[in-house]
Amino acid sequence: MAEKLRKVTIKSGKYEEEMELTQVQYGNYMRPWWQQKKREQRNRDVMEERGYSQESYDDWKDKYNDESTSMITSESVEELVxxxxxxxLLSKALESLMPEERDxxxxxxxxxxxxxxxARQHEAKRTTMSDKKSKVLHKLQNYFRSRGYEI
Structure with missing residues (x-):
């Protein structure tokens, strides 16, 4: 017995095409859209159960978007700068070190x-690495001090 075909019209902008699909093909094509619509309906139902209407949600969303865009203040911009x-400066300080010191x-x-x-990874004594670490820290401190930062 031949499977029943279903005529479907697909539209996109000015493009329009008619196709014949089996029930299985049609289901596979439409399922993501149906699932999305069902999720949206469930969300609306839950919001209405809790006393929110679509209008109050839209008002809240608009207010939230207005507040979030104005959250950047001159102080936060100065801090970011x-x-x-x-x-x-830290990047330049690290660039001033030798490759092994930077590592x-x-x-x-x-x-x-x-x-x-x-020290284990570089097959050296811990005390030797401790001395090298102190030298690296000293170099970085001198770099920052020479540029007006007190550490």
Whole structure:
């Protein structure tokens, strides 16, 4: 027995085409849309049960969007600019180090790896790495002090 075909018209802008689909094809094509519509209906039902109407939700959404766009104040902009300047300075300070010193700074000083683990990875004594770490810190302190930052 031949499966029943269903005529479907697909429209997109000026484009329109008629197709014949089996029930299974039609279901597979429409299922995501049906699921989305069902979710939206459930959300509306729950909102109405809790006393919210579509209008009150739209009003809340509009108010929230207005508040969120005005949340950036001149103080927060100044703080962001200052943080960006400090991050840029830190980046330049790290660039001023030798590659192995930069590697140590990025690994040990950020807390990514303990000093003992870093020493094991580089097959060196922990005390030797501790001395190198102190030198790296001293270099970074001098870099920042020379640019007016007190550490």
């Amino acid at each position: 200052e943080k960006n300047m400090e991050l840029e 140590m700074a990025m690994s040990v000083l950020t807390g990514e790896v303990s000093l003992a683990e870093y």
